[in-house]
Amino acid sequence: MRRIAVVESRGYRQVxxxxxxxxxxxxxxxxxxxxxVVDDExxxxxxxxxxxxxxxxxxxxxxxxxxGTRLGRGRLSGERACxxxxxxxxxxxxxxxxxxxxxxxxxxxxxxxxxxxxxFASPLWALPAALLAAAALFGELWFQSAKELRGADLLEAAAxxxxxxxxxxxxxxxxxxxxxxxxxxxxxxxxxxxxxxxxFIAIAAANLLAFNLDSAAINRLIEPATQAVAVFALxxxxxxxxxxVRLRWRLAGSASLALIPIVFSLAVPAMRDAHERWSPxxxxxxxxxxxxxxxxxxxxxxxxxxxxxxxxxxLEGAANDGKRDAGPMRDDPAAGRARPVSARD
Amino acid sequence: xxxxxxxxxxxxxxxxxxxxxxxxxxLAAVLAPSMSVAAxxxxxxxxxxxxxxxxxxxxxxxxxxxxxxxxxxxVTADGRLVTNYHVVADFxxxxxxxxxxxxxxxxxxxxxxxxxxxxxxxxxxxxxxxPAPDHFALARRAPDKGETVHALGNPGDWGVIMVxxxxxxxxxxxxxxxxxxxxxLNPGMSGGPSLDANGEVIGVNVATAGSQxxxxxxxxxxxxxxxxxxxxxxxxYDDEITTQIKRWQRARLAPLIDMxxxxxxxxxxxxxxxxxKDFQCWGASNEDEDExxxxxxxxxxxxxxxxxxxxxxxxxxIRYSFLDATPERLNPFQFANAQAGVHMSEDNxxxxxxxxxxxxxxxxxxPPQPSVRRYDRLVTCIRAYKRMxxxxxxxxxxxxxxxxxxxxxxxxxxxxxxxxxxxxxxRFAEAAL
Numbered sequence: 001m002r003r004i005a006v007v008e009s010r011g012y013r014q015v016x017x018x019x020x021x022x023x024x025x026x027x028x029x030x031x032x033x034x035x036x037v038v039d040d041e042x043x044x045x046x047x048x049x050x051x052x053x054x055x056x057x058x059x060x061x062x063x064x065x066x067x068g069t070r071l072g073r074g075r076l077s078g079e080r081a082c083x084x085x086x087x088x089x090x091x092x093x094x095x096x097x098x099x100x101x102x103x104x105x106x107x108x109x110x111x112x113x114x115x116x117x118x119x120f121a122s123p124l125w126a127l128p129a130a131l132l133a134a135a136a137l138f139g140e141l142w143f144q145s146a147k148e149l150r151g152a153d154l155l156e157a158a159a160x161x162x163x164x165x166x167x168x169x170x171x172x173x174x175x176x177x178x179x180x181x182x183x184x185x186x187x188x189x190x191x192x193x194x195x196x197x198x199x200f201i202a203i204a205a206a207n208l209l210a211f212n213l214d215s216a217a218i219n220r221l222i223e224p225a226t227q228a229v230a231v232f233a234l235x236x237x238x239x240x241x242x243x244x245v246r247l248r249w250r251l252a253g254s255a256s257l258a259l260i261p262i263v264f265s266l267a268v269p270a271m272r273d274a275h276e277r278w279s280p281x282x283x284x285x286x287x288x289x290x291x292x293x294x295x296x297x298x299x300x301x302x303x304x305x306x307x308x309x310x311x312x313x314x315l316e317g318a319a320n321d322g323k324r325d326a327g328p329m330r331d332d333p334a335a336g337r338a339r340p341v342s343a344r345d
Numbered sequence: 346x347x348x349x350x351x352x353x354x355x356x357x358x359x360x361x362x363x364x365x366x367x368x369x370x371x372l373a374a375v376l377a378p379s380m381s382v383a384a385x386x387x388x389x390x391x392x393x394x395x396x397x398x399x400x401x402x403x404x405x406x407x408x409x410x411x412x413x414x415x416x417x418x419x420v421t422a423d424g425r426l427v428t429n430y431h432v433v434a435d436f437x438x439x440x441x442x443x444x445x446x447x448x449x450x451x452x453x454x455x456x457x458x459x460x461x462x463x464x465x466x467x468x469x470x471x472x473x474x475x476p477a478p479d480h481f482a483l484a485r486r487a488p489d490k491g492e493t494v495h496a497l498g499n500p501g502d503w504g505v506i507m508v509x510x511x512x513x514x515x516x517x518x519x520x521x522x523x524x525x526x527x528x529x530l531n532p533g534m535s536g537g538p539s540l541d542a543n544g545e546v547i548g549v550n551v552a553t554a555g556s557q558x559x560x561x562x563x564x565x566x567x568x569x570x571x572x573x574x575x576x577x578x579x580x581x582y583d584d585e586i587t588t589q590i591k592r593w594q595r596a597r598l599a600p601l602i603d604m605x606x607x608x609x610x611x612x613x614x615x616x617x618x619x620x621x622k623d624f625q626c627w628g629a630s631n632e633d634e635d636e637x638x639x640x641x642x643x644x645x646x647x648x649x650x651x652x653x654x655x656x657x658x659x660x661x662x663i664r665y666s667f668l669d670a671t672p673e674r675l676n677p678f679q680f681a682n683a684q685a686g687v688h689m690s691e692d693n694x695x696x697x698x699x700x701x702x703x704x705x706x707x708x709x710x711x712p713p714q715p716s717v718r719r720y721d722r723l724v725t726c727i728r729a730y731k732r733m734x735x736x737x738x739x740x741x742x743x744x745x746x747x748x749x750x751x752x753x754x755x756x757x758x759x760x761x762x763x764x765x766x767x768x769x770x771x772r773f774a775e776a777a778l
Contacts, residue, residue: 142676142678142679143678143679144678144682145679145682146679146682146683147638147675147679147683148638148674148675148679149679214707214708214709216705216707280690280691280694280697281688281689281690281691282689282690282691282703282705282726282728282740283687283688283689283703283705283707283724283726283740284686284687284688284689285686285687285688287682287686288681288682288684288685288686288687288746289678289681289682289685290677290678290680290681290685290746290748291681291717291718291719291720291746291747291748292677292718292748294709294720296709298708298709298710298711298712298720298721299708299709299710299711300710300711301710301711301723301774301775301778303708303710304706304708304710304723304725305767305770305771305774307706307708308706308725308727309763309767311704311705311706311725311727312727312729312737312763314704315701315704315727315728315729315737316729316734318701318702318729319700319701319729319730319731319734320734
């Protein structure tokens with residue numbers, strides 16, 4: 001005899017525990033006479049049978065239903081073995097089967113969002129998170145802006161961030177309500193405040209690093225890299241708190257969305273080459289810092305002049321690669337009209 | 346200065362761009378001094394000369410229409426015509442898609458052949474297939490100051506007109522030579538002759554700055570071009586332009602590199618002012634703004650001469666500027682962020698079609714006197730011209746930052762050779778640090 005836990009989920013989740021015996025199958029269906037009654041109009045009165053096989057494995061069988069059953073991604077036909085944690089879809093209902101002979105915990109364990117909610121969803125955390133974000137915003141404006149800091153600017157920035165956070169919470173709330181039947185708004189707020197504060201600090205640190213390294217390649221990288229980190233953090237938060245998706249899918253989804261700013265930063269120079277140049281910028285610093293924050297030892301003036309002397313050689317090659325009008329138009333004799341003549345003609 | 350050929354829709358563009366540039370540099374607008382126009386009372390008879398001025402047209406083979414028009418005149422019995430280089434620049438830029446034609450006063454028309462040109466003097470020699478018996482004679486002298494000359498040309502399609510006015514000697518603040526002429530030259534008169542009282546050509550109409558301020562190329566340039574007696578083939582045009590620009594740059598940059606650069610006081614230190622006659626400087630500051638967060642004092646200097654190559658390519662500028670900034674209401678971080686960053690953009694944005702992208706090198710360098718709360722930075726950006734091998738543009742910034750002050754010096758050199766750029770940048774950096 002073995003005990004299984006059946007987690008039935010159509011919106012709300014319900015956990016049933018059953019005991020299986022080899023000579024007796026357990027039935028799942030809409031009818032009241034089933035062992036597990038599923039309230040789903042697309043499920044047959046008698047839909048699914050579960051039993052223990054000769055080797056102790058768990059076997060599932062569709063009872064010839066109109067809408068059928070899916071085991072994982074494939075259609076369930078005949079009697080099939082079902083491993084621990086397998087997923088069956090009947091009608092609009094998903095049921096997951098867990099072996100609960102030793103421990104029922106895997107079936108009833110909290111997911112990340114639930115754990116986080118129990119731990120952090122309280123004003124005790126929401127308030128400090130908001131204060132942290134406000135402090136980081138003030139620091140960002142104080143240390144990183146290029147103009148005088150006025151109360152109105154601070155207010156405007158705070159209002160803007162607050163509005164964005166509210167919009168986020170609204171969307172996350174709706175999605176969370178529909179998918180999880182719980183919005184976790186407090187958690188969204190705390191996560192957003194923490195991510196914003198972390199980003200402000202990360203941007204300041206990256207700028208300081210870029211200033212000291214003084215490399216054009218790093219300057220080009222910093223903006224898309226920061227954007228990618230921000231997108232990743234925001235997506236992971238959203239997917240974790242509003243949807244019910246496995247960790248690897250959450251990570252993969254967030255990572256693929258985080259690629260967008262990186263791909264865009266790579267694509268723009270390529271598009272620029274293909275068309276006309278968009279920007280007349282020859283050189284641009286990300287930010288500059290006061291002299292006290294330069295930690296590297298400066299080089300010599302001679303060193304600079306030697307280094308940029310190499311640019312002439314590099315450019316000579318680049319200029320020859322792209323010589324204008326080197327195509328056949330110029331060499332086509334039929335196209336020439338104004339043939340030069342000797343001055344004595 | 347506006348050149349006088351009617352380059353389809355381009356004149357307005359060039360004027361517009363230079364206007365925007367001057368606003369961007371926030372330099373005081375320099376008003377051209379108004380010239381009093383001398384009444385042109387001349388008894389000489391020029392009536393025959395009108396018929397000897399041609400309208401020169403560059404016709405686009407694809408569009409079939411005129412891409413530029415100007416004037417020209419025959420100077421030898423074998424049918425050689427003189428006009429401005431910029432009148433036929435579209436043809437030189439793309440000979441396969443253009444041809445050069447003439448139209449006489451009677452409406453006769455035909456095709457002309459380009460024999461030679463000089464981009465620096467802005468002159469071109471064309472060949473007429475059926476020379477007229479009469480032609481203009483070139484004077485062997487320059488006009489005296491105040492001598493009345495008569496400029497002939499065909500402004501637009503209305504017919505040949507004559508504009509009398511005094512010649513005022515050579516223009517200052519330019520390295521290449523132009524005669525200042527107090528008469529209203531108009532678009533289309535480019536390449537027309539300016540005659541002295543004997544009816545001899547003493548200059549070729551070339552450009553105007555408006556309000557009776559016009560410019561002529563001294564006739565000596567045309568004389569030299571005719572004596573050279575060459576017939577260029579069009580695959581050689583790019584090489585010829587390159588050679589001419591290099592020769593011109595050597596003649597004006599080598600003495601500049603060797604000569605002492607006199608210093609002038611600027612905000613409590615010595616920087617460069619008008620180091621030679623062909624440079625002009627302007628100064629500006631925002632000290633009269635009460636609400637300023639940063640006090641900025643600037644001096645900007647530049648040469649007056651760029652050489653016109655095509656509608657979107659002018660070469661040869663040298664610009665340098667100095668900017669001192671001190672914070673009024675910014676903390677050190679905000680001040681550094683606002684003033685100590687390096688943001689260099691192209692100094693000749695339209696030239697990008699003819700050049701590679703800029704490549705830059707940036708370095709923090711030891712200041713001459715080591716100091717704890719100060720850093721110095723050199724940033725140099727270079728790009729190469731594709732059709733003119735060996736010519737490069739350079740942007741060079743020297744930055745000196747302390748907590749209470751940012752000093753910035755900037756040098757931009759167009760279409761020079763590597764050794765010239767290195768020498769100028771080096772000299773500039775050493776003086777500015």
